[in-house]
Amino acid sequence: MVVRRRVRMVVLPLGLWTLSALVVGYFVWQAESGNRGLEAKKALKIRAYGLNQELAAVRAERATWEHRVALLKSDQIDRDLLEERARIVLGRVHANDVVIITP
Incomplete structure (x- = not known):
C-alpha cells in the first residue's frame, strides 16, 4: 500500500510535467x-519586399506612359513623338534614316 502511494506521488506529477512539456513544446x-x-512571417516579408519593388517599377513605367500620352493629347502636339509613333504604326522609314536590323 505504501509503495503504491509513493509510486503515485512520483508518477502523477511526472506525468503531468511531461504532458505540460509536450503541450508547450x-x-x-x-x-x-x-x-x-x-x-x-519571414517568407511573407520577403514576398512583400519583392512586390513593393515591382510596384515601384510599374509606377515609374506608368508615369512615363502618362507623360507620353499627355504630349500627344495636349493642344501643342510634340511633332517628334507623333512622327515616331506614325513611323512605328505605318512601318515606314524616311529616306535619310539609318535602319539597323537586329535578330
Missing part, C-alpha cells in the same frame, strides 16, 4: 514553423 514548434509562424 507543440506550441513552440507551431510558433516557429507553423502556417503563421516566424518562418512564414
